[in-house]
Amino acid sequence: MPTVTDLDRVPGLAAPLRDYLAHLGVERGLSANTLAAYRRDLGRYATHLARTGRGRLDEVAEADVTGYVTVLRQGADGSAALSASSTARALAAVRGWHRFAHAEGLSASDPAARVSAPSTLRRLPHALSVDDVARLLDAAGTGEGPVPLRDRSLLELLYSTGGRISEVVGLDVDDVDGVLGDHGAGHGSGLGDGVAGGTVRLRGKGDKERVVPVGSFARSALEAYLVRARSPLASAGSGTAALFLNTRGARLSRQSAWAVLQGAAERAGLTQHVSPHTLRHSFATHLLAGGADVRVVQELLGHASVTTTQIYTMVTPDTLREVYAAAHPRALG
Incomplete structure (x- = not known):
């Protein structure tokens, strides 16, 4: 799985990603394990953006985020395909990053704001008679x-x-x-x-x-x-x-x-x-x-x-x- 340091060759993505992770750790006080999960999810997303020619957050469009959801579900980037619930978790990290970047003036818009997670079946809890x-x-x-x-x-x-x-x-x-x-x-x-x-x-x-x-x-x-x-x-x-x-x-x-x-x-x-x-x-x-x-x-x-x-x-x-x-x-x- 990609890490932040893998993206040093794309500073337009690595720098705002580091800013967001620092925000999560310092201002929101997330645990080390939660931060590691964000790092993995966002590292995979940023690597995908770099491979599709997006070198800066300002270049990312809503279609890129929607396309990434498809990549996650199909494992089209060579990583394991994710379930609907795991895709929803990964998308939550992506949406949080874009929302942060837009609020901080690091990008002019939020391309993930209207992207919805894949629906998951709500299973009835198992109960005995x-x-x-x-x-x-x-x-x-x-x-x-x-x-x-x-x-x-x-x-x-x-x-x-x-x-x-x-x-x-x-x-x-x-x-x-x-x-x-x-x-x-x-x-x-x-x-x-x-x-x-x-x-x-x-x-x-x-x-x-x-x-x-x-x-x-x-x-x-x-x-x-x-x-x-x-x-x-x-x-x-x-x-x-x-x-x-x-x-x-x-x-x-x-x-x-x-x-x-x-x-x-x-x-x-x-x-x-x-x-x-x-x-x-x-x-x-x-x-x-x-x-x-x-x-x-x-x-x-x-x-x-x-x-x-x-x-x-x-x-x-x-x-x-x-x-x-x-x-x-x-x-x-």
Whole structure:
């Protein structure tokens, strides 16, 4: 992949490219990894411009940018062809460079302003049926000893709260409120007596906290784990505030939690791929199917924008067929 130094022979492109990368690093404070990605994307673009005879940014027209999108999709410059989503990312870097150059007076116009990224198919998140979720959760609690109680409560909590796997394994005991009644494991949320009867405090992206209700099934599983299983597991360690522990008494890792889920899916006989995010998707899908408002689901999931949550409101082909068959006067003979 070309680098900025490869373009020293075309100073009309290399100089404004260096200016833009410096702007991203100093003024916008992008990380080294993000800057490296910009450098690769823009290096490929600048090399393409040089090969097509564009030695200065002022010489670049909208057709050049549009043509470059085609090059990216087809790999016509000898590099790997990119998917629609990767092309959109690369085009974002190109548009940012041209916008910066125009604002700084390095070019008279912005040739990329009206160039759109290739459309990408929005895939429906994969969700389990309610029955499959029940089979999965039942399979997690099989066996004797503290580990099955831990595994059942872990998966029940993932589905009950819609939490990310990192958020749930990151819970401390004090993040749980209203699960053990007067002998509660947590403190201070003031919401333990709400409709769900208990809450957990999840820490999401950007260390943002949200308090999420815990349903009765998850609350019962958590109570069984806290009363009968956590102490035996904790005795193997040197003491930790973590809610979910491994057999050495330390905090359960994301990898171990993933293994718990995979084992339960196999025992439940689920043939489709199941990941921790599958339970998160199932949580959102089942809430919306039950009539929950999308903005409530947004808050529960910890999405910064409702746009992210709205993908769960997309209608599936099966639903379309069912509604059509039930509602259209000439759908059925």
